[in-house]
Amino acid sequence: MGMELRKNPQMKRALDNFKAVLDLRINHSDINDAQIKRIIGVIDRAALEIAELD
Structure with missing residues (x-):
């Protein structure tokens, strides 16, 4: 796939x-650390949104 x-x-x-x-x-x-946590959150939300695509 890659x-x-x-x-x-x-x-x-x-x-x-x-x-x-x-x-x-x-x-x-x-x-x-706060900025790193925010970046991780953005990545996690993007992954979730991609996973939920039809």
């Missing part, structure tokens, strides 16, 4: 953008 996702140019762009933003935010800036 390879299938990467074959779609829009999906590849979205996943690459997500990874880049997450890397910049977590690894290359000052971030506190």
